[in-house]
Amino acid sequence: MAQPSPGSPRARGSYAKGIAMRQEILDSAIEVFAQRGAGRTSLRAIAEEVGVTHAALIHHFGTLEQLLVEVYSESARRLEREHPVPGGVSPVERMRLSAERNHGVPGMVQLYTSLVATALEVGHPAATAFATERFAQARAALTEQVRDAQASGRIRRDLDAGQVAALVIAASDGLQTQWLLDPGVDQVGALAMLDRLLTDRAAEGDAG
Amino acid sequence: MAQPSPGSPRARGSYAKGIAMRQEILDSAIEVFAQRGAGRTSLRAIAEEVGVTHAALIHHFGTLEQLLVEVYSESARRLEREHPVPGGVSPVERMRLSAERNHGVPGMVQLYTSLVATALEVGHPAATAFATERFAQARAALTEQVRDAQASGRIRRDLDAGQVAALVIAASDGLQTQWLLDPGVDQVGALAMLDRLLTDRAAEGDAG
DNA sequence: GTCTATAGGGCGATAGAC
DNA sequence: GTCTATCGCCCTATAGAC
Numbered sequence: 001m002a003q004p005s006p007g008s009p010r011a012r013g014s015y016a017k018g019i020a021m022r023q024e025i026l027d028s029a030i031e032v033f034a035q036r037g038a039g040r041t042s043l044r045a046i047a048e049e050v051g052v053t054h055a056a057l058i059h060h061f062g063t064l065e066q067l068l069v070e071v072y073s074e075s076a077r078r079l080e081r082e083h084p085v086p087g088g089v090s091p092v093e094r095m096r097l098s099a100e101r102n103h104g105v106p107g108m109v110q111l112y113t114s115l116v117a118t119a120l121e122v123g124h125p126a127a128t129a130f131a132t133e134r135f136a137q138a139r140a141a142l143t144e145q146v147r148d149a150q151a152s153g154r155i156r157r158d159l160d161a162g163q164v165a166a167l168v169i170a171a172s173d174g175l176q177t178q179w180l181l182d183p184g185v186d187q188v189g190a191l192a193m194l195d196r197l198l199t200d201r202a203a204e205g206d207a208g
Numbered sequence: 209m210a211q212p213s214p215g216s217p218r219a220r221g222s223y224a225k226g227i228a229m230r231q232e233i234l235d236s237a238i239e240v241f242a243q244r245g246a247g248r249t250s251l252r253a254i255a256e257e258v259g260v261t262h263a264a265l266i267h268h269f270g271t272l273e274q275l276l277v278e279v280y281s282e283s284a285r286r287l288e289r290e291h292p293v294p295g296g297v298s299p300v301e302r303m304r305l306s307a308e309r310n311h312g313v314p315g316m317v318q319l320y321t322s323l324v325a326t327a328l329e330v331g332h333p334a335a336t337a338f339a340t341e342r343f344a345q346a347r348a349a350l351t352e353q354v355r356d357a358q359a360s361g362r363i364r365r366d367l368d369a370g371q372v373a374a375l376v377i378a379a380s381d382g383l384q385t386q387w388l389l390d391p392g393v394d395q396v397g398a399l400a401m402l403d404r405l406l407t408d409r410a411a412e413g414d415a416g
Numbered sequence: 417g418t419c420t421a422t423a424g425g426g427c428g429a430t431a432g433a434c
Numbered sequence: 435g436t437c438t439a440t441c442g443c444c445c446t447a448t449a450g451a452c
Binding site for chain 4: 225226229260261263264267268
């Protein structure tokens, strides 16, 4: 599957082999995360799973942190490819579906949370760059959707789209954390409430 | 200050000395966190600051994780004692002020985020218990304040108080993270917007 | 380019002496 | 109650084989 056929880009020499190994490493790393969780995952554990030494991982990815970033990014890419979030839903619902999808992959939410926590520490450029860009992209994409929803009257027009996007992402992430620690927390209900608050004429229609 | 005077409970022998040492360890640990950040803090670094070996810390706190939990709890306790959050403000504003206050202590937000991330991993009972209880207490306290605000008409009565509490905590935590990674994120503005959304007759007063 | 072997320094945790 | 000594593990870096 990862084997390059003749005609694949740059199949000569060991370049293609390196690409294949990278993919194989990421495959195994995702497996290790699913089984052991993000915190207990070490270079040696991943290397053992792949069947190489931990130094080989360093060769391909530089540091453990960069490997972790790529593991998450690859997982997210595959999820989006295999189970794309359907369109035609509200920005809040979109974030909820995305979070629910991530939750189906064992260890993925833990890895994400761990990377974000690491990103807040100084001296962790890989995690910091990952988290910063991930939030920036998420905000940019969601801001556009909020603007569309505002244009078609599904979200109040008096709200700043960028602030709504940041708020929705924050609420989704934060509620997921609370729900993971206490399943009694009504994550879905709270997000639905936020969705309602962002909608026009919510006060008129629901308030006593 | 932490020195037990005659008449203090159980001043005999080395019991009181152990209590004083615990406080001294926590003092130094808070210092180390302020200077080195949460991620780079090790038992040996704290021990060096205190002037003991890392084995002594294990003796008093059991594990690094438990020490970290106590460091955060003690910092939070001192903050609340020395700079209590003023009353008479909205639940959202209350969370914002609390977050702003924590932000003044170097390393505190990083430590908190790190503990929450650790809590999501399996096999970390100290961090998990800390985070679970902290969220539960925060939700319970905020839920009461939301109910009060609803009773006096400052928050829409058609909203579930518990859901509002969970949402406000999530928004506060999540926006703080985004703001730390990108100061361009309007954390204050987004929280003010949420405050407005929760208020009765927000739609009438601002829309259009 | 790819990978193994190995070494260096740091970590949390434990056991036992004082 | 605190220490020294030690264990086993970790990440990172480098030298050299293939």
